[in-house]
Amino acid sequence: MKSIVWQLNKLKPKEKYVLEYLLTNSHTNPIGYYYLPEEYMTSDLNLARTNVEEAINGLVEKGFIVYDYSASTVAIANYKNYFGFDMNSMSLDIFDTMPISGAFRKCFRWLSDCISGEKAIQIVHHEKVRESLMMEIDSTDSDEIYYTGFDMFWAVYPRKTGRDKAQENYMELVKINGVEQEDLVKAAVNYNFDYKDFIASRVLFLECADQFLDPERRLYSKYIDEIETRVCSREELDGVMDDCPF
Structure with a gap:
């Protein structure tokens, strides 16, 4: 591990x-997301519960972690x-x-x-991943549904540029x-396997995506049938979108 925690000046000593x-x-x-009840922390660190909660809340407020008290789970940012x-080499x-x-x-x-589009497709296909994403959508407002959808799109599309604009x-x-x-998301999956080299950025793709998906206009009609046939025939993609969390 890089020795950077102790140089994080914005953190208090207990938070570090x-x-x-x-x-x-x-x-x-390897993904920094796991089950960790407060009891584990108080025992391992030999700290009072109030001290642990104070440090956890500080780390949450400063954006270093997310902690779900109801499920006793922690997610560590970046x-x-x-x-x-290398997240692309991790086992599913x-x-x-x-x-x-x-x-x-x-x-x-x-x-x-930090993962490739191909790796993201494998992860999204995992039952527990879909279940967690769907659970989050059920428990949040409508805008969060869109943000989760974008995260899915961002993950599976091949290029990692222009996130804010995208x-x-x-x-x-x-x-x-x-x-x-x-x-x-399905269009991004298709392009990931067949036409990713022709997309300059996610921004460009999204600027023309409405035309790409419009059955009346179909500006890319000479590609669509071939793309869909190829993707649908891929055994590893079977069912990827069956339980899409939207």
């Missing part, structure tokens, strides 16, 4: 101590930056035992910035133009 623990305790895993992990077995919690949505957002365009498409989120 707890963050170091969250990064290195025996319950953690976890790979502390260790230099990690998700077999992951807890189901709304905190995973934030974890997925951080993951989406999100702005995405929100306009789904909230104002009425484009289905599932269609945008």
